[in-house]
Amino acid sequence: MKRQVLIGKNLSLGYGSGNQKKVVLSDLDFNLLSGQMTCLLGPNGVGKSTLIKAIMGKMEPFSGSIELFGSAPSTYDRDALSKKLSVVLSEPIFPAQMTVEQLVALGRTPYLNWSGRLSDEDKNVVNRSLEATKLEYLRKERLGELSDGQRQKAMIARALAQDCPVMVLDEPTSHLDLVNRYEVMQLLQDIAKTHQKAVLVVTHDLDIAIETSQQLWILNCGSPLISGTPEDLILRGEINHLLPSDKYFFDSKRGKVVMHYQKTKIEIEGPDELVYWVEKALIKSGKPFPKDSIRISTNPFRIFCQDKEFTRISELIEIL
Numbered sequence: 001m002k003r004q005v006l007i008g009k010n011l012s013l014g015y016g017s018g019n020q021k022k023v024v025l026s027d028l029d030f031n032l033l034s035g036q037m038t039c040l041l042g043p044n045g046v047g048k049s050t051l052i053k054a055i056m057g058k059m060e061p062f063s064g065s066i067e068l069f070g071s072a073p074s075t076y077d078r079d080a081l082s083k084k085l086s087v088v089l090s091e092p093i094f095p096a097q098m099t100v101e102q103l104v105a106l107g108r109t110p111y112l113n114w115s116g117r118l119s120d121e122d123k124n125v126v127n128r129s130l131e132a133t134k135l136e137y138l139r140k141e142r143l144g145e146l147s148d149g150q151r152q153k154a155m156i157a158r159a160l161a162q163d164c165p166v167m168v169l170d171e172p173t174s175h176l177d178l179v180n181r182y183e184v185m186q187l188l189q190d191i192a193k194t195h196q197k198a199v200l201v202v203t204h205d206l207d208i209a210i211e212t213s214q215q216l217w218i219l220n221c222g223s224p225l226i227s228g229t230p231e232d233l234i235l236r237g238e239i240n241h242l243l244p245s246d247k248y249f250f251d252s253k254r255g256k257v258v259m260h261y262q263k264t265k266i267e268i269e270g271p272d273e274l275v276y277w278v279e280k281a282l283i284k285s286g287k288p289f290p291k292d293s294i295r296i297s298t299n300p301f302r303i304f305c306q307d308k309e310f311t312r313i314s315e316l317i318e319i320l
């Protein structure tokens with residue numbers, strides 16, 4: 001049973017006051033559900049990090065409300081909040097001398113007794129968090145000596161060790177390679193599902209968000225927050241709210257953002273999938289299109305044009 005853990009109603013957020021007031025987000029309504037990973041997407045400067053600050057209780061709304069388990073985040077004391085909400089910020093501050101293991105153990109701080117010692121259970125949680133993020137081999141390494149991506153994973157491991165019902169991560173995969181991006185997002189999705197946590201991830205990776213999340217929240221300047229399953233947003237065309245330009249659109253058949261290319265005037269004959277890539281390469285080349293029609297065959301892959309036969313698109317482009 002999914003539960004609403006974080007609710008925003010008519011939320012308006014921004015900076016400054018009086019004449020200097022700058023409203024960044026207005027009339028925002030949302031429900032973050034447990035058991036799901038939700039990805040928050042939107043263009044640079046739209047206010048994603050601002051929303052996270054409000055969720056962390058670091059700023060009061062200009063109007064409307066935000067409730068974490070029924071109370072405004074700013075009303076929780078530090079200990080109580082750190083048992084409800086773990087946060088991974090995009091530009092984390094870290095002591096360079098600290099080891100990965102020490103950082104991850106910090107996630108257990110809210111649960112330590114007066115002695116400040118880790119219990120066996122705390123140590124188990126730290127080990128499980130290192131294991132889940134595949135960081136065991138780096139446990140004794142100092143944070144200052146890690147790559148940006150390794151450090152990013154260590155920050156995620158710390159948030160996992162904090163074991164809160166709500167996890168909020170601001171661009172947690174920005175320094176990771178492609179495979180690690182998928183793996184970390186898949187891990188967060190698994191955690192959400194298996195442990196009934198509500199996970200909110202700010203990301204610019206639309207493809208990975210579509211592939212791994214159960215909910216998308218789309219923020220765009222001046223419009224209400226759009227939310228729904230990725231598949232619903234694609235089928236209803238609402239995903240295009242992320243792409244205000246006439247230059248791009250979300251191709252639902254291919255499942256990715258593509259540019260509006262000017263159609264070629266030449267005739268290309270062959271299987272749709274191959275015609276698509278040959279046409280794309282011809283347009284991108286900027287070369288004049290061949291006067292003759294093009295035919296493409298599969299098994300073996302061949303391009304026939306101007307009485308010649310090519311095994312690669314680049315060979316055809318070279319002669320144009």
Ligand SMILES: Nc1ncnc2c1ncn2[C@@H]1O[C@H](COP(=O)(O)OP(=O)(O)OP(=O)(O)O)[C@@H](O)[C@H]1O
Pocket residue numbers: 015016022024042043044045046047048049050051
């Ligand atoms: N401390 C601040 N004081 C005043 N304005 C701020 C402050 N922090 C952010 N802003 C402004 O608020 C707006 C939203 O910024 P925010 O960092 O929330 O955007 P974002 O969606 O997270 O962007 P990005 O994708 O680039 O990280 C921007 O116009 C920014 O200039």
